[in-house]
Amino acid sequence: MWKKVVLALAALAVLGGVAAVAVIGPRNVVGMLRYDQREEGSLKVGDRAPDLELVALDGKRVRLADHLGSKPAVLIFGSFT
Numbered sequence: 001m002w003k004k005v006v007l008a009l010a011a012l013a014v015l016g017g018v019a020a021v022a023v024i025g026p027r028n029v030v031g032m033l034r035y036d037q038r039e040e041g042s043l044k045v046g047d048r049a050p051d052l053e054l055v056a057l058d059g060k061r062v063r064l065a066d067h068l069g070s071k072p073a074v075l076i077f078g079s080f081t
Helices: 002-024 026-035
Strands: 053-055 061-063
Antiparallel strands (some): 053 061
16 A cells, blocks of 8 residues: 555655656756856945856956946846847
8 A cells, every 4th residue: 555655655756856847847857956056155235246257248357346336336137139
């Protein structure tokens, strides 16, 4: 009796996993498991932004610290596709 219950639960778990992959998509499931390792940050409101370096479209390197000062700096991360 217990073997049938365990087998039934295992079958339901497998079917649930297959359904999740079918609905979300295999790339998204793998991506979520592999890359989604977010952590709570230590920055508080009013803290200075940490320095970072980005590569511009023309290949030049741009540091955030070079643009902080008297004027506000706005960073926009998004997709325009």
